[in-house]
Amino acid sequence: MTERPSLVWLRNDLRIADNPALFAAARRGGPVLALYVLDEDPEVARPPGAASRWWLHHSLTALGDALRERGVHLLLRRGPAQRIVREVAEEIDAGAVFWNRRYGAGERTQDTAVKEETRAAGREAASFDGSLLFEPWTVLKADGTPYAVFSAFWRACLATTGPREPLGEPDLAALPRLGAVPSGGELGSWALLPDIPWDAGLAETWTPGEAGAAERLAAFGRVVDDYQRGRDEPGPDATSHLSPHLRFGEVSPHQVWHAISAGRSGAAAKFGAELGWREFNYTLLYNAPDLAGRNLRSEFDAFPWREPADGELEAWQRGRTGFPFVDAGMRQLWRIGWMHNRARMVTASFLIKNLLLDWRLGEAWFWDTLVDADPANNAANWQWVAGSGVDAAPYFRVFNPVLQSKKFDPRGDYLRTWVEELVDVPSAAIHEPAGVAGYPPPMVDLKRSRAEALAAYDTITR
Numbered sequence: 068m069t070e071r072p073s074l075v076w077l078r079n080d081l082r083i084a085d086n087p088a089l090f091a092a093a094r095r096g097g098p099v100l101a102l103y104v105l106d107e108d109p110e111v112a113r114p115p116g117a118a119s120r121w122w123l124h125h126s127l128t129a130l131g132d133a134l135r136e137r138g139v140h141l142l143l144r145r146g147p148a149q150r151i152v153r154e155v156a157e158e159i160d161a162g163a164v165f166w167n168r169r170y171g172a173g174e175r176t177q178d179t180a181v182k183e184e185t186r187a188a189g190r191e192a193a194s195f196d197g198s199l200l201f202e203p204w205t206v207l208k209a210d211g212t213p214y215a216v217f218s219a220f221w222r223a224c225l226a227t228t229g230p231r232e233p234l235g236e237p238d239l240a241a242l243p244r245l246g247a248v249p250s251g252g253e254l255g256s257w258a259l260l261p262d263i264p265w266d267a268g269l270a271e272t273w274t275p276g277e278a279g280a281a282e283r284l285a286a287f288g289r290v291v292d293d294y295q296r297g298r299d300e301p302g303p304d305a306t307s308h309l310s311p312h313l314r315f316g317e318v319s320p321h322q323v324w325h326a327i328s329a330g331r332s333g334a335a336a337k338f339g340a341e342l343g344w345r346e347f348n349y350t351l352l353y354n355a356p357d358l359a360g361r362n363l364r365s366e367f368d369a370f371p372w373r374e375p376a377d378g379e380l381e382a383w384q385r386g387r388t389g390f391p392f393v394d395a396g397m398r399q400l401w402r403i404g405w406m407h408n409r410a411r412m413v414t415a416s417f418l419i420k421n422l423l424l425d426w427r428l429g430e431a432w433f434w435d436t437l438v439d440a441d442p443a444n445n446a447a448n449w450q451w452v453a454g455s456g457v458d459a460a461p462y463f464r465v466f467n468p469v470l471q472s473k474k475f476d477p478r479g480d481y482l483r484t485w486v487e488e489l490v491d492v493p494s495a496a497i498h499e500p501a502g503v504a505g506y507p508p509p510m511v512d513l514k515r516s517r518a519e520a521l522a523a524y525d526t527i528t529r
């Protein structure tokens with residue numbers, strides 16, 4: 068007798084290979100239905116920003132096509148996921164419902180409720196580890212509490228037997244087909260794509276979906292040896308660009324780890340440690356679900372942030388601060404939905420420490436504009452720069468955007484790529500341009516604003 072169908076509920080795991088939930092469904096042997104629910108309830112998960120919505124649209128398109136080629140339907144529904152999973156499971160009389168785990172508080176509450184409800188209806192329900200190398204409850208200090216220092220956390224991770232091997236691709240085409248496919252929504256009607264076409268730079272830069280992720284991973288594998296030397300330079304840009312693919316689960320960290328880092332030292336190990344920061348940040352999110360809204364170090368609650376003056380926040384957002392490195396980063400973000408890590412640190416430091424604005428204003432802008440906007444990585448990194456986080460950069464470390472520019476983009480290639488007004492400015496003058504037509508003068512005095520930031524910090528440490 069054929070098994071009853073399996074329902075696979077996909078969320079941040081929009082891939083076929085190394086997808087433990089899909090794999091488990093294929094192993095049961097019955098027909099498989101894949102389901103994606105657009106659940107916009109902020110109590111469950113923070114609604115995606117505009118750039119993430121763009122990505123999601125294209126990623127779902129790619130996944131739907133790839134599954135269809137293998138005889139599996141991707142059903143799209145919109146609304147409260149708990150109710151929809153129940154309804155779809157009933158409609159196909161599913162024998163099992165499978166999914167890969169998420170780590171936000173609302174997400175976990177929802178998953179627990181779905182699990183209980185599914186089992187109460189006499190169906191198998193199981194969740195799997197598809198998105199993290201080390202789930203937050205698996206790597207703890209000797210006293211059972213989570214690590215608060217990255218280096219110790221990562222050492223402890225590396226001292227385990229290591230991340231599991233990737234599962235490969237399940238043979239979906241060999242499975243019996245589902246008889247009647249329930250009716251679903253049209254992706255187009257979800258209006259994930261922008262009304263005003265600001266997405267040309269995104270479309271030129273990225274190929275959302277599993278195939279695009281695999282291409283990036285393969286390309287990075289060929290140049291990984293340059294990572295340690297080049298990862299800080301935004302001009303030649305030696306990093307993997309895997310972040311949005313990881314964010315949407317188009318590639319698993321296990322696939323990345325085993326392709327690049329496992330058992331290797333040098334640049335590959337350094338890259339592995341960056342994946343480790345992602346793990347660490349998820350541990351933070353798991354233990355502090357309100358990471359994007361609350362200072363992890365509570366003394367920062369009394370920090371005297373300024374209210375933004377008229378046009379000030381917009382100048383930062385649109386890359387018109389008069390500091391070329393900051394402006395290049397912010398314009399790169401606006402144009403392609405991604406910014407080099409060095410520029411992320413410098414632009415964030417500028418907002419927090421030179422403009423003395425609350426890090427949450429910057430976090431929210433990044434959330435809306437980054438294609439890799441990630442509930443753990445974005446908030447944790449903003450708190451890292453602000454000094455309000457766990458194992459964060461000390462507040463008094465204020466990046467000087469001019470010195471950073473000279474050090475990491477000495478010829479000004481990155482600046483010229485993103486700030487068109489500076490295209491003809493020679494390298495010697497480009498880091499502190501003066502009187503360039505159309506380019507704004509510096510919006511703050513670096514020395515004075517730095518001193519003011521340190522004085523403000525003093526008020527919370529006294």
Ligand code: FAD
Nearest residue numbers: 306307308309310341342344345408411440441444445448
């Ligand atoms: P690579 O250098 O190739 O690194 C490989 C992977 O490791 C990345 O894809 C990412 O998954 C992980 N990684 C690398 N650096 C970090 C880090 N500092 N923290 C956590 N994970 C890391 N990263 C996001 O994925 N989403 C975000 O929303 C995000 N917001 C950030 C906000 C600020 C203010 C800062 C300073 C950093 C932020 N980062 C974020 C971290 C980092 O900048 C990006 O992960 C990285 O630039 C992505 O490019 P890449 O894939 O080429 O990175």
